[in-house]
Amino acid sequence: MDSILVKGGTPLHGKIQIAGAKNAALALMPATLLSEEPLTLTNAPRLSDIATMTALLQSLGVEVTSMQGGKVQVLSSHDMTSTTADYEIVRKMRASNLVLGPLLARHHRAIVSLPGGCAIGARPMDIHVTALEAMGAEIELKDGYLHATAKGGLRGARVPLRFASVGATENVLMAATLAKGTTIIENAAREPEIVDLAHCLRRMGAQIEGEGTSTITIQGVDRLGAATHPVVTDRIELGTYMLAPVFAGGEVECLGGRLDLVRSFVEKLDAAGVDVTETADGLKVKRRDDRARAVDITTEVFPGFPTDLQAQMMAMLCTATGTSVLEEKIFENRFMHAPELVRMGANIEVHGGTATVTGVDRLKGARVMATDLRASVSLILAGMAAEGETLVSRVYHLDRGYEHVEEKLSALGAQIERVSGS
Numbered sequence: 001m002d003s004i005l006v007k008g009g010t011p012l013h014g015k016i017q018i019a020g021a022k023n024a025a026l027a028l029m030p031a032t033l034l035s036e037e038p039l040t041l042t043n044a045p046r047l048s049d050i051a052t053m054t055a056l057l058q059s060l061g062v063e064v065t066s067m068q069g070g071k072v073q074v075l076s077s078h079d080m081t082s083t084t085a086d087y088e089i090v091r092k093m094r095a096s097n098l099v100l101g102p103l104l105a106r107h108h109r110a111i112v113s114l115p116g117g118c119a120i121g122a123r124p125m126d127i128h129v130t131a132l133e134a135m136g137a138e139i140e141l142k143d144g145y146l147h148a149t150a151k152g153g154l155r156g157a158r159v160p161l162r163f164a165s166v167g168a169t170e171n172v173l174m175a176a177t178l179a180k181g182t183t184i185i186e187n188a189a190r191e192p193e194i195v196d197l198a199h200c201l202r203r204m205g206a207q208i209e210g211e212g213t214s215t216i217t218i219q220g221v222d223r224l225g226a227a228t229h230p231v232v233t234d235r236i237e238l239g240t241y242m243l244a245p246v247f248a249g250g251e252v253e254c255l256g257g258r259l260d261l262v263r264s265f266v267e268k269l270d271a272a273g274v275d276v277t278e279t280a281d282g283l284k285v286k287r288r289d290d291r292a293r294a295v296d297i298t299t300e301v302f303p304g305f306p307t308d309l310q311a312q313m314m315a316m317l318c319t320a321t322g323t324s325v326l327e328e329k330i331f332e333n334r335f336m337h338a339p340e341l342v343r344m345g346a347n348i349e350v351h352g353g354t355a356t357v358t359g360v361d362r363l364k365g366a367r368v369m370a371t372d373l374r375a376s377v378s379l380i381l382a383g384m385a386a387e388g389e390t391l392v393s394r395v396y397h398l399d400r401g402y403e404h405v406e407e408k409l410s411a412l413g414a415q416i417e418r419v420s421g422s
């Protein structure tokens, strides 16, 4: 298993290209299941989670053609062979559950394995199931699989979500495009990846209004057609690299960065003493003083502070002046990076969903272990600010969500390398 070795203390300078969003692509790819005609995604990220979704779709008979080194994906669901999402693939990635809505909508049946336990919380699927049942689906749990049928097809319905779940909103949005009549999703998630999915579905011929607000209205159509769609910028990769010069010093321009994707994050950066300026090509970031200042963070659904940037922000606050309080409201058990940061000399106390971070002058390099995707990158960032060497092991998590992280950071001057097999 690979590790990443980081030597701290080198300021970063230059430009970094932000990739297409993993979480958008993972919803856009299953949208192919809604149509017989091809869906072409451009600006696709090159990540192992995308390879997992490709394998899942291929197991259903979808033809996936990868071009330009993976940046362009052409998906065709013309000759589907299966409507069963197998446990062996689903267990690797929760987003596999996004085939449920489209399969039910076009094929009126689906058998989808439950994702099972996940390192950052229980992550059930009750919101997806209740919503699809409101649209006429019958869903039963047998042997760890959701067996779903919609005899005669799904029907449009009023679908109130008990929580603005990203995945459930995406599943219902896709399902509703081919349902009979009008679906109104209430308390819908408003994340940019949902807006991107709605744009793509509209390009395929869907009738959707209200994406990006809490109420999405979908008028079902008989069929969807071919489309070409560019994947929106990855706001989590963007936020992660925006933090890099805050850890290491220097100034970095994130190409493709957009303020509207990271507004709540930028407000916190400003309060922490970090300057973010819009440029013609993206966002430029520089810290105002040697050390950032403490800020309090509460993770929330969009447009609130994203849970997927909480670990990186916590790592940054470890060397800020003062005491910061971080509250994790989206996932239970999402502070597993805290004990690893403590091994690097951080002062963090965790009580339930709250972490209190008191800044120290300097972190010290150590051997640490990545426990999930965002935790792993937070340890790499911490390593760039630490004295000495940091070895982050189990970085397979990292490859799920960041393309060529060591190449991107070393191009900015960071001393970082991948070490095979340790």
Ligand code: UD1
Binding pocket: 022, 023, 024, 026, 094, 095, 121, 122, 123, 124, 125, 126, 127, 128, 129, 163, 164, 165, 166, 167, 168, 193, 307, 308, 330, 331, 332
């Ligand atoms: C998506 C993102 C993930 C991000 C998360 C929250 C993708 C592929 N992943 O995950 O990176 O961290 O949004 O922004 O887009 N829940 C239920 N029942 C359900 C569904 C969810 O209780 O049926 C709970 C979950 O356990 C969790 C919370 O709701 O505590 C948020 O989940 P959700 O918004 O559904 O996240 P995902 O779509 O899984």
